[in-house]
Amino acid sequence: MVIAITLPMAVLMAFIAMNVFGVDANIMSLAGIAIAIGTMVDMGIIILENIYGGLADWDAKGSPGGPKQRLVVIRSSTAEVVPAVITAVSTTVVSFLPVFLLTGRDHRLFAPLAWTKTFAIVSSLIVAVAVVPMLCRIFLQSWCMPRWANVAAGLAFSTLTASLCYFVWGERIEQWTSLSLPWATVAVAVLGFLAGWWLTREKIRSMDENPSSRFVRFLYAGRLKLALRHKMLMLAFPAIIVVLGLGAWIGLPTVLRPVEKVFLALGADLNEVPRYVTAKHTFTDLETDDWIALDEGSWFYMPSLYPAASFSQAMEVLQTQDTLIKEIPEVESVLGKIGRAESALDPAPAAMIETYVMLKPLDQWREGMTQRKIWDEINAVATLPGVTPASPLQPIEGRVVMLQSGIKASMAVRIYGDDLDGLAKASLAVAERLKKNHYVNAGTVNPDIVMDKPYFEFEVDREEAARYGMTTMMVNQIVSAGLGGVDVTTTVEGRERYPIQIRYERSVRERLDELQKVSVVTHTGKMVPLERLAHVTTTWGPGADVARAMALPVFGEMLIEPFTTFIVPAVYCGYMEFKMRAGLQDQLSADRDDDDWEEERIAA
Numbered sequence: 001m002v003i004a005i006t007l008p009m010a011v012l013m014a015f016i017a018m019n020v021f022g023v024d025a026n027i028m029s030l031a032g033i034a035i036a037i038g039t040m041v042d043m044g045i046i047i048l049e050n051i052y053g054g055l056a057d058w059d060a061k062g063s064p065g066g067p068k069q070r071l072v073v074i075r076s077s078t079a080e081v082v083p084a085v086i087t088a089v090s091t092t093v094v095s096f097l098p099v100f101l102l103t104g105r106d107h108r109l110f111a112p113l114a115w116t117k118t119f120a121i122v123s124s125l126i127v128a129v130a131v132v133p134m135l136c137r138i139f140l141q142s143w144c145m146p147r148w149a150n151v152a153a154g155l156a157f158s159t160l161t162a163s164l165c166y167f168v169w170g171e172r173i174e175q176w177t178s179l180s181l182p183w184a185t186v187a188v189a190v191l192g193f194l195a196g197w198w199l200t201r202e203k204i205r206s207m208d209e210n211p212s213s214r215f216v217r218f219l220y221a222g223r224l225k226l227a228l229r230h231k232m233l234m235l236a237f238p239a240i241i242v243v244l245g246l247g248a249w250i251g252l253p254t255v256l257r258p259v260e261k262v263f264l265a266l267g268a269d270l271n272e273v274p275r276y277v278t279a280k281h282t283f284t285d286l287e288t289d290d291w292i293a294l295d296e297g298s299w300f301y302m303p304s305l306y307p308a309a310s311f312s313q314a315m316e317v318l319q320t321q322d323t324l325i326k327e328i329p330e331v332e333s334v335l336g337k338i339g340r341a342e343s344a345l346d347p348a349p350a351a352m353i354e355t356y357v358m359l360k361p362l363d364q365w366r367e368g369m370t371q372r373k374i375w376d377e378i379n380a381v382a383t384l385p386g387v388t389p390a391s392p393l394q395p396i397e398g399r400v401v402m403l404q405s406g407i408k409a410s411m412a413v414r415i416y417g418d419d420l421d422g423l424a425k426a427s428l429a430v431a432e433r434l435k436k437n438h439y440v441n442a443g444t445v446n447p448d449i450v451m452d453k454p455y456f457e458f459e460v461d462r463e464e465a466a467r468y469g470m471t472t473m474m475v476n477q478i479v480s481a482g483l484g485g486v487d488v489t490t491t492v493e494g495r496e497r498y499p500i501q502i503r504y505e506r507s508v509r510e511r512l513d514e515l516q517k518v519s520v521v522t523h524t525g526k527m528v529p530l531e532r533l534a535h536v537t538t539t540w541g542p543g544a545d546v547a548r549a550m551a552l553p554v555f556g557e558m559l560i561e562p563f564t565t566f567i568v569p570a571v572y573c574g575y576m577e578f579k580m581r582a583g584l585q586d587q588l589s590a591d592r593d594d595d596d597w598e599e600e601r602i603a604a
Contacts, residue, residue: 002135006044006127007037013123014116023115032116039092040124043085047128051077051136056206071137078133089125093118105400140204150200157196162189247283256280299375300398301325301355301382303390304446314338318353321382325357328381330365330374332358355382356395388446456515458534465533468522475533478520483509 014033015025023029054077058070065072099114165173165188166181173184207213227234246255260270270276301321305314318336326334337354357378359371372392379389393401413434415426427447435442458479460472480486485503503509508518516531530536 001139002048002132003041003044005135006124006131007041009131010040010120010124010127013126014119017119017123018116021115021119023112023119026112028109029112029116032113032118033120035113036117036120036124039089039121043089043121043124043128044132046081046085047078047132048136050081051133052140052204053077053207055136055140056204059204060206070141074133074137078129082129085125085128089121092121150197153200154193154196157199158189158193161192161195162186165189244283247280249286251285252280252283254285294394294396295371296394296396297359298395299357299359299371299378300393300395301353301357301378301390302393302398303353303382304388305353305386309386311339314353317384317387318355320384321353321355321387324381325355325378328374328377330360330369331378332360334358389441455539457537457539459537460534461532468524468526468528468533470523470533474523479530479534482518 011033017023018025018029051074054073055070058064058073063070096114096118099110102110162185166185170181170184173179173181173188177184179187207217243255244252256270263270303321305317309317315338318338322334322336325331335356335358337356338352359374365374375392383389413430415423415430424447431445431447434440434445458476460475462472465472465475481502482504485501487499488502489500491498491500504518508515516529516534516536518530519527520530520533521527522533
């Protein structure tokens with residue numbers, strides 16, 4: 001009962017601290033409280049058990065000193081374990097300090113969990129030290145009541161539980177059991193009477209008199225005697241766990257290397273022992289990643305098209321890919337997206353295709369199929385002429401990678417400079433070098449080069465326009481409204497709003513060679529061809545206004561750490577000769593940039 005009262009108090013205190021410090025209640029923050037529940041209960045149990053033992057010894061001696069001495073026993077029993085409890089809580093709080101030092105995305109994700117767990121543990125410490133002794137003074141005492149008082153307490157409990165059963169819990173009890181409501185009420189009333197009788201006749205017993213304590217001590221004492229008799233055997237178990245744990249962390253070959261050197265100095269080679277090499281490669285080092293690998297049950301297929309691809313070509317590729325991907329037996333549905341929303345946060349060009357591939361449940365897959373095999377099959381059927389294979393990304397994972405590094409793959413090489421020709425040559429050289437590296441999937445190496453695109457320029461003939469009473473702005477507005485369109489009103493369909501736009505019909509807009517002959521109504525009421533008001537010319541301009549000059553998405557089957565040993569030399573050798581000539585700057589970007597930064601920051 002003491003623990004049942006103090007646990008909600010500690011949780012509520014943690015909520016108060018969250019409100020004071022401005023920590024939102026979300027999945028991660030509430031998970032911190034859920035993780036800390038076990039530790040929160042332990043704080044109260046440790047102090048409660050020590051107080052119980054002190055009161056049991058005091059009662060066994062005949063309760064000398066009366067009620068005043070009882071308070072002294074409770075206070076001294078609490079003081080015995082408070083330092084140990086504070087030390088345990090401090091150790092747990094200090095272990096979360098590296099989480100508070102995180103920055104960026106990782107800090108926003110894990111800091112709420114660390115804060116709430118710290119709040120919960122500190123709250124449980126306060127409750128255990130301040131509230132548990134008070135509750136022990138009230139509840140932990142031997143009851144010496146007359147028999148009529150025990151019967152009265154039993155009847156009171158019986159009436160309460162019977163009323164709750166009949167008026168509140170009746171329907172649920174009938175659903176969960178086969179008893180009718182009257183019989184269920186009688187059974188609950190009997191249990192309530194026994195509970196009231198037992199609570200009013202409870203006495204504090206020593207650990208030796210408590211049956212459950214004797215059973216636990218029996219199990220522990222037997223194991224302790226066995227361990228003391230065979231010390232070396234018992235110490236071998238934790239030693240094996242330490243070796244295997246280190247092997248799982250940094251790899252058994254690394255852990256056993258000093259042992260192999262000792263045996264080699266003595267003239268024996270452990271690697272020649274049968275199955276030794278296989279055994280030590282059972283545990284290799286743990287793979288590390290900055291982001292949590294989640295099984296989202298879907299794939300995010302985002303291939304790369306030629307930068308100069310038109311919108312109609314991109315639409316045709318998108319529809320063809322969606323049809324081919326849907327034919328895979330494990331695919332539930334396919335949703336393709338092209339272009340961008342009316343938002344500055346989604347600067348997707350027309351040649352950027354995004355396809356969400358939803359997979360069927362695992363039990364409906366073909367035998368032997370895995371997610372990676374499904375992805376390879378998606379790449380195989382959807383890779384059309386002029387389309388490069390895509391890197392394996394899931395929807396949430398892909399969004400995180402793009403928001404973090406601005407690329408749509410797990411690794412990229414960025415080259416900066418002010419010469420488009422030099423950037424193009426450098427990107428092609430880097431691509432060729434990477435394709436020859438056996439740690440890189442050559443099909444996914446795609447140089448995303450900033451290329452020029454055709455533009456139609458309208459140069460207003462000011463003198464000719466003035467003859468018809470028109471200014472340069474008027475002519476530009478006519479061209480903008482006719483080709484790009486102008487919103488004249490909005491249609492309302494329920495809660496949806498759609499703009500109504502007026503512009504030249506498609507047949508006029510698509511015939512660019514005859515565009516200058518389109519009739520225009522002047523302010524004087526006369527109709528004249530557009531070529532009378534403006535000269536139409538074709539020029540070349542930038543295809544996109546982006547901060548980076550080139551991004552080279554790469555996906556590699558990385559057998560080892562690719563950042564320092566193999567990939568970087570291959571990249572540098574590819575474009576170093578262009579770097580000095582074009583004034584280029586390089587940067588290797590990947591989804592592990594934040595991870596490397598945090599490791600260096602914590603180490604510092």
